[in-house]
Amino acid sequence: MKCETPAFASVSSREPAPIQKPSATERTLGTRSEMTRPPESSSERTYFCTPALSWPGAMDGDPRMSCWAPGRVNIIGEHTDYSGGLVLPIAIDRGIELEFDPGPRIELASNGDAIQLEADGRGDTSGGWGRYAAAVALELAALGRPAVGIAGTLGSDLPQGAGLGSSGALEVVVALALCAAGEFEIEPLQLALACQRAERRAVGVPSGILDQAASLLGREGHALLLDCGSLEYRTLAVPEALAVVVIDSGERHSHEGSGYADRRRELESGDPRRVRHVRTENERVRETVNALERGDLEALGPLFAASHASLRDNYEVSTPTLDRVVEAALAAGAIGARMTGGGFGGSVVVVAARENAESVLRGTLEQAGTQGWVVRPASGAARGRTYSPRDRA
Numbered sequence: 001m002k003c004e005t006p007a008f009a010s011v012s013s014r015e016p017a018p019i020q021k022p023s024a025t026e027r028t029l030g031t032r033s034e035m036t037r038p039p040e041s042s043s044e045r046t047y048f049c050t051p052a053l054s055w056p057g058a059m060d061g062d063p064r065m066s067c068w069a070p071g072r073v074n075i076i077g078e079h080t081d082y083s084g085g086l087v088l089p090i091a092i093d094r095g096i097e098l099e100f101d102p103g104p105r106i107e108l109a110s111n112g113d114a115i116q117l118e119a120d121g122r123g124d125t126s127g128g129w130g131r132y133a134a135a136v137a138l139e140l141a142a143l144g145r146p147a148v149g150i151a152g153t154l155g156s157d158l159p160q161g162a163g164l165g166s167s168g169a170l171e172v173v174v175a176l177a178l179c180a181a182g183e184f185e186i187e188p189l190q191l192a193l194a195c196q197r198a199e200r201r202a203v204g205v206p207s208g209i210l211d212q213a214a215s216l217l218g219r220e221g222h223a224l225l226l227d228c229g230s231l232e233y234r235t236l237a238v239p240e241a242l243a244v245v246v247i248d249s250g251e252r253h254s255h256e257g258s259g260y261a262d263r264r265r266e267l268e269s270g271d272p273r274r275v276r277h278v279r280t281e282n283e284r285v286r287e288t289v290n291a292l293e294r295g296d297l298e299a300l301g302p303l304f305a306a307s308h309a310s311l312r313d314n315y316e317v318s319t320p321t322l323d324r325v326v327e328a329a330l331a332a333g334a335i336g337a338r339m340t341g342g343g344f345g346g347s348v349v350v351v352a353a354r355e356n357a358e359s360v361l362r363g364t365l366e367q368a369g370t371q372g373w374v375v376r377p378a379s380g381a382a383r384g385r386t387y388s389p390r391d392r393a
Contacts, residue, residue, distance in 0.1 A: 064100075070378050072091050073244060075223055075349065086226070090238065115133060119148055148182040150178060162341075175195055199211075209228055245360055297335055321368075
């Protein structure tokens with residue numbers, strides 16, 4: 001069955017409408033032929049490697065399978081997921097695609113690099129991106145997934161280390177492929193939790209569930225309001241008049257090499273500034289939801305400014321480079337701008353009037369950042385149809 005997200009309810013009070021816990025029936029992943037396909041523009045993506053037409057261990061004419069998982073931009077709610085707080089991400093129209101065949105082992109290639117693992121994830125990945133695939137396979141094996149491997153190629157237009165959820169998207173796309181190959185059905189939130197555990201296993205960092213949940217539960221044209229404590233969620237429409245712009249600062253980060261784990265330890269130990277950020281950021285998520293549902297786009301500006309200031313001063317995860325991008329975006333006419341992701345580098349999320357989005361993008365990049373995009377809220381991860389090589393000709 002097609003995965004539908006419960007409709008949101010409008011509110012007139014200060015508090016956002018209650019978020020809903022979906023039933024297992026509503027949220028069970030359907031067969032790949034019934035899943036939503038990636039955006040039509042996916043054929044125009046620039047891939048890290050071009051998806052091949054000839055697959056390891058595959059016979060010519062056999063059916064081929066594909067999965068796609070989007071990256072994400074967090075509108076607001078930064079460093080709140082691992083404390084059980086509120087987040088408001090969107091899945092974006094950039095992501096990772098995996099085209100594959102079922103096989104006896106896991107054999108994946110990307111950008112000239114390749115890994116080979118046992119079907120249950122055992123094997124040496126030498127610390128590269130393959131460790132994420134291995135960790136996902138190990139987590140799914142622990143849940144009872146049959147030991148069926150996949151052989152395929154990964155392609156992506158999602159920059160790595162830019163704070164756009166690239167590792168989460170990789171985990172999700174591999175998980176979907178392994179589930180499809182093994183005909184193993186799992187409820188999306190449970191799959192997100194398995195992928196979160198896989199990330200922790202792969203890099204040893206106590207990360208939250210934001211990236212994986214956004215990639216799996218995204219809905220076209222909508223943001224996802226997720227309570228990371230209860231895992232209740234709902235979607236709300238992003239006004240068509242509002243554009244979301246992402247500016248890559250060019251400053252790379254990784255959770256394992258940054259102060260990410262330190263911040264979590266400091267929060268758990270009760271550091272007053274860390275706690276202040278989380279408490280006030282949760283309130284900013286609520287106020288942002290109300291502003292979006294009222295269509296009050298200008299109200300987003302002060303909320304974004306306060307969020308960035310708190311991330312800079314209370315949580316201390318911004319950098320001078322990120323600060324310059326925020327200042328450049330505001331000077332270019334943005335409604336609001338703030339760092340997004342784990343910090344210590346990565347990207348800035350910018351909101352602007354739809355008619356001004358391209359000029360804000362150009363104006364920002366003239367002063368700061370290395371690349372940028374106007375992104376749209378996209379559907380979540382999907383299993384593609386089966387096809388033969390003739391369909392690709």
